[in-house]
Amino acid sequence: MAKKKTTVPFQGTAEQEAKLKALIAEYKEIPGALMPVLQQAQGIYGYLPIEVQQMIAEGLNIPLAEVYGVVTFYSQFTLNPKGKYEISVCMGTACYVKGAGDLIDRITHILGIEPGEVTPDGKFSLTNTRCIGACGLAPVMTVNDDVYGRLKAEDIDGILRKYMNEE
Amino acid sequence: MSMVKLTINGMPVEVPAGSTVLEAARAAGVRIPTLCYLKDINEIGACRMCLVEVKGARSLVTSCVHPAAEGMEVFTNTPAVQRSHKATLELLMSNHRKDCLSCPRSTDCELQALCREFGVDEYKYSREEIQPDIDDSAIHLIRDNSKCILCRRCVAVCAKNQFVGVIGPNDRGYDSHIGSAFDMPLGKTSCINCGQCIAVCPTGALTEKDDTHKVWAALADSSKHVVVGTAPSVRAQLGECFGMPIGTNVEGKMVTSLRRLGFDKVFDVDTTADLTIMEEGTEFLERLKNGGKLPMITSCSPGWVKFCETYYPDMIENLSSCKSPQGMFGALIRTYYAEKHGIDPKDIVIVSIMPCTAKKFEVSRTELSEGGLPDIDISLTTRELAGMIKKAGLMFKDLPDEDFDPFLGIASGAGHIFGATGGVMEAALRTLSEIVTGEECKPLDFHAVRGVEAIKEAEYDLAGTKVKVAVTSGLSNAAKLLDRVKSGEADYHFIEVMACPGGCVNGGGQPHQPADVRNFTDLRAERAKALYSEDAAMALRKSHENPVIQELYKEFLGEPGGHKAHELLHTHYVKRSIY
Missing domain, CATH: 3.40.50.1780 (Rossmann fold)
Structure with a gap:
């Protein structure tokens, strides 16, 4: 079973915290406040680490377990910030049958992160996406705006090395 | 108190307005099987075990939350209802770790009792062998999610009765499971060890830590x-x-x-x-x-x-x-x-x-x-x-x-x-x-x-x-x-x-x-x-x-x-x- 976790240290600023507190104050008395607060909190921080979820749980007087349950239910909420290089592996049908799973395994092996996670230095994040409409190139992955097609697992090392060497 | 009249399997019964179909059936001497339903605590109609046929309804209805209405004709035992009960159980068993011989809840497990009643003995949808999924970090209980049916009775008593709320459903779809925030081990949370979750668990997913x-x-x-x-x-x-x-x-x-x-x-x-x-x-x-x-x-x-x-x-x-x-x-x-x-x-x-x-x-x-x-x-x-x-x-x-x-x-x-x-x-x-x-x-x-x-x-x-x-x-x-x-x-x-x-x-x-x-x-x-x-x-x-x-x-x-x-x-x- 997937055990999701945040893989980078929290580096929230006082400014972000002030914004979150104002947000919570605005929604405090409104029933059903959790979803909009989570959405806007993700807007403030870019993701929803435990520190942010705790502030929301405390502020809205909702058990943390419930907050976390909602965050992990909706795929648009994320426990990790995007990396400097955002790797997306297409898991649409065509890419999937052409071996996209092997690509993910290789990336996980090299970077030590599962889909939904980010490397501790914040450089790479990994997601698996639905079909990106480039089935002719299956299996496909993108790194930020660069598209790589007709991949094999052994191609991954070289591609990642390129970004590792960049600052 | 205003009353409503309806029939259960053709038998007339009169119940207070606001009663559920489940309660009306009970008044008529008919027990409808349930799993997730706990009166006043967990009324979410999630497990689909209690489905019954209501004349004129588009599909089977969840009797645990469906209000009894005047003139309603309810059937609890038609072939369609029986098929539904059996299918629900077969699906629940598809990812249930079946170590019923040694399970501490064997013979007082609600899931096991229903499987026996409805003749669910071959496991139609079984996939690979299911491994134990155990959290034994708390001093008083063991959670084994490989026997959990996601009925959420534990979640409801924890949050509603006890105001503690340290567990909830995490993730979605096939990954759904009951756990704590950030899947912390229960022993690390502010659980107060009351064990109400164990008392209401219908299966062997929650048991006390055996010190015998x-x-x-x-x-x-x-x-x-x-x-x-x-x-x-x-x-x-x-x-x-x-x-x-x-x-x-x-x-x-x-x-x-x-x-x-x-x-x-x-x-x-x-x-x-x-x-x-x-x-x-x-x-x-x-x-x-x-x-x-x-x-x-x-x-x-x-x-x-x-x-x-x-x-x-x-x-x-x-x-x-x-x-x-x-x-x-x-x-x-x-x-x-x-x-x-x-x-x-x-x-x-x-x-x-x-x-x-x-x-x-x-x-x-x-x-x-x-x-x-x-x-x-x-x-x-x-x-x-x-x-x-x-x-x-x-x-x-x-x-x-x-x-x-x-x-x-x-x-x-x-x-x-x-x-x-x-x-x-x-x-x-x-x-x-x-x-x-x-x-x-x-x-x-x-x-x-x-x-x-x-x-x-x-x-x-x-x-x-x-x-x-x-x-x-x-x-x-x-x-x-x-x-x-x-x-x-x-x-x-x-x-x-x-x-x-x-x-x-x-x-x-x-x-x-x-x-x-x-x-x-x-x-x-x-x-x-x-x-x-x-x-x-x-x-x-x-x-x-x-x-x-x-x-x-x-x-x-x-x-x-x-x-x-x-x-x-x-x-x-x-x-x-x-x-």
Whole structure:
């Protein structure tokens, strides 16, 4: 079973915290406040680490377990910030049958992160996406705006090395 | 009350408006299978087990939440309904780890019972072999999610009844599972160990941590003197594990079975419940007289104590400093009993049988110890004791009745009723009123503090001083009460809180009763009857008149609330954080 976790240290600023507190104050008395607060909190921080979820749980007087349950239910909420290089592996049908799973395994092996996670230095994040409409190139992955097609697992090392060497 | 008329399988039935189809069927003598539904607690229609056919409806409806309506024609047993029941079970079994032979819940598992009823014996959708998925980080329970059916009964009791809410459904789809925030191990969360989740779990996904092997080992060790004490409510529920009716008092058979299991001495924790009243009563009068912190709140329920420490740390001073009856029992065995019988305290193994899983946490508190030895070595639940009796092959129902051993073997009726909500307060009031007024307390029944209402209040006159008391059980009720105290809205002098709804009779360590029984019987009230009828039949009904207690103070403890009593029978608390 997937055990999701945040893989980078929290580096929230006082400014972000002030914004979150104002947000919570605005929604405090409104029933059903959790979803909009989570959405806007993700807007403030870019993701929803435990520190942010705790502030929301405390502020809205909702058990943390419930907050976390909602965050992990909706795929648009994320426990990790995007990396400097955002790797997306297409898991649409065509890419999937052409071996996209092997690509993910290789990336996980090299970077030590599962889909939904980010490397501790914040450089790479990994997601698996639905079909990106480039089935002719299956299996496909993108790194930020660069598209790589007709991949094999052994191609991954070289591609990642390129970004590792960049600052 | 307005009524609606409908038919169940062609049979006419009339039920109060607002009843569900499930309830209407029950009124017509038809049991509809359910899994996720718990009345007033978990009404989410999620498991689809209770589907029935309603004439004119587009599809099958969930009878547990579907309101009965005038003229409705309901069919609970058509081929379509039977197919649906079977398919639901087959799907639930598709990712259920089927170790039914050795599962602790085998034979009282609600899922297993339904599979047998509906002939689900081949597992149509089974995939690869399912591995255990275990969290055993908490001191009192084991969660094995490979047997979880996601009914959310545990989630609902935790959040709604107990106001703790440390578990919930995480992730989605095939990855959905019940867990804590950030999938922290339960032992790292602010769980208060009440075990209500275990009591309502329909399968083997939640079980108490079985400590019986430690007891078996102690019993087999001839160098150990093994002493056992049983809590007030255990005798009122143990019989349920052997098919006896709810509310049967089995005190005599329980004592016999413990003796035959090999315990050297079988004592009654009800006796130290009487002792608790002496200490707590004295503490209360002192607070009242000397301007101490009020309201004073009882401290017998370890789930409640941990809840207070965690969620209301600013009210720790309101907690009575008295140890629970379990703690007092252990402390006396370890000191007075050991001394009197010339046994080295190190060679005594003290076992308690409790209705409670939080007692397993309580015995681990280092402040509850004497000379480096814990007050209690091992705390078992009612269920664990039943397991030992079965394993030993004792024919429980046929056992003769025996009496407790004399040292701590006589208890008053006041001690017995400790096991039900309001019982501690009533016991205290009986003693307080006589100590303060010097007159005989009449009548002895304090009906205002009995019963299963969420919050009970009463006011009594103690020799000219008005004393306001309140009684509550279930921690969400307790939280409401405490908020009123904090805001100044309520000005009680004395409050009794028990963590589990209805008190210890409905504790997290008590026998499992399937939802089928829970939804149509008020377990809290039915189980409490055994204690109140025992009390009513007794001549000795006041703690301070208990000859054992009187002798204990004379021979060993000195004065109630005195130096020695304080050293042995009182404790302190720690602030805990929620995260």
